[in-house]
Amino acid sequence: MAVDILVTTTEHLPGQDYEVLGEVFGLTTQSKNVIRNLGASLKNVVGGEIKDYTKMLDEARNIAVDRLKQNAADMGADAVVMMRFDSGSIGTDMQSVAAYGTAVKYR
Template sequence: MILVTTEYISGRELETLGLVKGSTIQTVNVAHDIGASLKTLIGGELKRYNEMMADARDIATQRMIEEAQQMGADAIVDVRYTTSSIMQSAAEVMVYGTAVKYR
């Protein structure tokens, strides 16, 4: 499955199938959260949170791809990601785009 952030795929005529999306809500465990709180005092990268967000993006993307495959799509164009905080230490990642079929 080809995923692009553009409205087109070079050299291809596209037929629009519709909106597809995927999302997940992820959190880190309490021990990592306490460690991250302490890290904010001295500064630096919160590696466990980076890992959590990367995992969340991967899960959400896979769910979007599965939805597109069920529609018979060859690709997804206009792919966009968004995040929101659900509660302390929990974030939602949503990805959406337009499923298309090659003509």
């Protein structure tokens, strides 16, 4: 279920006065499956984009943002400012994505 909360990478929302509620985040860890690993191995030989991995990371970012929005909604926020992403590998077959920012409430 998508939560209707504005998420922006900017520090200020033009025309809005708001109070800071605190840090919010959304996390997900995705695993590469055997078929993706096989395709990646083949692409590693010939070069080029590994579309299955790109799709997996895109999905992971979307999940992380959805969870960030839910975290903000649970705090009573109207928006999230200064949103950023962080990602990293866990071992050789997992990718973690974090979306984080500052939850704010309009005055």
